[in-house]
Amino acid sequence: MPIEHASVQAMPKPWGVGDLQPWSSIDGTGGAVGELWFERADSNAPTPALLLKLLFTSAPLSIQVHPDDTFARAMGMPNGKSEAWYIISAEPGAQIGVGLNRRVTPQELRTAITNGSIIDLVQWRPVAKGDVIFIPAGTIHALGAGIVLAEIQQRSDTTFRLFDYGRQRELHIDNGVAVANIAPLRPPRHPVRLTLERTVLVASQHFVLERLELPEGSSWALLADSETWVLALDGHAAIGLAALSVGQAIFVGGGRASIEVGANGLTALVAYPASGPIGSLLHRLSGQSIKPVRSVASDVTKLTGLVEAHT
Numbered sequence: 001m002p003i004e005h006a007s008v009q010a011m012p013k014p015w016g017v018g019d020l021q022p023w024s025s026i027d028g029t030g031g032a033v034g035e036l037w038f039e040r041a042d043s044n045a046p047t048p049a050l051l052l053k054l055l056f057t058s059a060p061l062s063i064q065v066h067p068d069d070t071f072a073r074a075m076g077m078p079n080g081k082s083e084a085w086y087i088i089s090a091e092p093g094a095q096i097g098v099g100l101n102r103r104v105t106p107q108e109l110r111t112a113i114t115n116g117s118i119i120d121l122v123q124w125r126p127v128a129k130g131d132v133i134f135i136p137a138g139t140i141h142a143l144g145a146g147i148v149l150a151e152i153q154q155r156s157d158t159t160f161r162l163f164d165y166g167r168q169r170e171l172h173i174d175n176g177v178a179v180a181n182i183a184p185l186r187p188p189r190h191p192v193r194l195t196l197e198r199t200v201l202v203a204s205q206h207f208v209l210e211r212l213e214l215p216e217g218s219s220w221a222l223l224a225d226s227e228t229w230v231l232a233l234d235g236h237a238a239i240g241l242a243a244l245s246v247g248q249a250i251f252v253g254g255g256r257a258s259i260e261v262g263a264n265g266l267t268a269l270v271a272y273p274a275s276g277p278i279g280s281l282l283h284r285l286s287g288q289s290i291k292p293v294r295s296v297a298s299d300v301t302k303l304t305g306l307v308e309a310h311t
Contacts, residue, residue, distance in 0.1 A: 001255030002045070003240035005248065006038035006052070006229070014167060015059040015145070023054055023088075023148065023247035032058065038229070038249040045253075049273045050207055052229045052249055053151040054088075061143040063097065063118055063163040067179045068137035072158060080137040083153035084202040084209050086269055087131040088233065091146030097122035098133055098141050099185040110177050113162050123184060132191060132201045132209075138181040150231055152271040154206050200277050201269075208274045212282070214266045219285040220259040224252040228272045236262035244268075258285070 010026050013034025020026055024036055038052040066081035073079070085096075101123040104112070112118040122142060127133075135141050140162065143149075160176035161169060191211075192200045202209040212230075214220065214237070222228070222239065230239060230250045237243075238260045239250045259266075272278070 001224075001257070002042070002251065002253040003242050003257050004041040004251050004253075005242055006251050007041050009037040009039060011035040011037060015057050015061055017056040017058045020056060023056075038231070038251075040251055047155065048227050048229075048251070049155055050227065050229065050271060051153050051155045052231060052271060053153070054247070055085075055143070055147070055149050055151055057143050057145050057147045059145050060165060062159075062161045062165070062167075062169070063122060063140060063142040064159050064161050065140045065176050065180045066135075066137050066156070066160070067158055067175070071179050072156065075158075077156065077158060079154055079156055081154045081156040081158055082137045082204055082206050083135045083151055084204075084207070085131075085133040085135065086150045086201065086209070086211075087127050087129055087133075088148040088150060089129055090127045090131075090148075093126070094146040095124050095126050095144045096133060096142065096147070097124045097144075098135065099123045099139055100182065101184060103183040106177050106180075106182060109180060109182055110173065113171075113173055113176070116163065118163050132188075134188060134202045134204065136181075136185075136204070138179050139185060140180050150233075150269055152202075152207060152209050152229070152269075194277060194279075195282075198277075198282060203276055205275050206273065207271055208277050210270045210277065210281075212266065212268045212270055214259065214261045214268075216261060216263050216265040217286075218261045220261070221283040221285055222252060222257045222259055223278075223280050223283065224254055224257060225272055225274065225278065226254040228252040228254075228270065231269045231271075233267045233269060235264040235266040235268075237266040237268075238262075 010033045012031045016032030016034030018028040036054040068080040112121050160172035162176045199211045232244045232246050236245045240257050
């Protein structure tokens with residue numbers, strides 16, 4: 001059962017930033033860093049099903065869309081790309097685009113891409129710290145400037161770029177129109193609190209994303225499946241023999257791992273490939289046992305079953 005610090009790969013982007021503090025000590029002043037990718041420390045280890053990232057935006061990203069599994073496999077790729085965002089910080093006025101504000105035909109979408117009016121077709125909304133956004137494959141989406149977020153996604157880098165604010169990068173209009181959902185998304189489901197410490201943020205057919213809030217000085221057992229990612233947002237802890245602090249990620253390759261929480265507590269994101277939350281994921285070793293906040297079975301069923309539905 002490996003428990004390892006994830007290695008970090010900095011990805012330069014034209015919309016990135018130079019200062020990544022406090023999330024990373026990597027210096028981006030020589031070239032803007034837009035993404036930090038967390039990978040297995042052992043480069044010879046099996047490739048994980050999920051990819052965990054931090055994103056930093058100083059300018060709008062392209063308006064884009066990702067294929068689903070069926071389309072991706074028809075193109076010879078192993079899978080498509082659904083993803084979820086957790087907003088870590090957002091400047092006043094920061095916004096994102098998710099889905100369309102009205103139903104269109106494929107030809108109307110193509111015309112909007114060609115003449116640039118797709119900007120007005122996207123459903124824009126403000127964001128703030130703690131917001132959670134699920135982006136099913138096929139959803140047209142975009143990120144604005146002034147945002148730091150954590151992203152968990154199916155492991156795929158296939159992006160069909162539809163509009164790029166004149167940055168002269170390649171567009172992928174034919175494939176983008178072919179995979180895009182041309183109707184507005186249903187309203188998002190609210191997170192479900194399983195216990196005082198666990199909140200399910202997203203439960204999709206490909207992955208589950210949770211937020212853990214563990215009190216200072218507490219001890220826990222993490223009963224992980226074969227792939228579990230833990231990203232520290234605040235506080236400190238030790239998972240097994242690996243120390244975890246803000247901006248760092250731990251990969252747990254299954255089995256039982258101890259969590260010893262530091263003096264400031266720990267707030268962390270946990271992600272794993274599953275179609276629903278793992279009830280036995282976390283057990284308290286010190287103090288009273290975990291008790292559910294209330295009966296949440298029906299809430300989790302709704303979150304899992306409807307989160308990828310479209311109108």
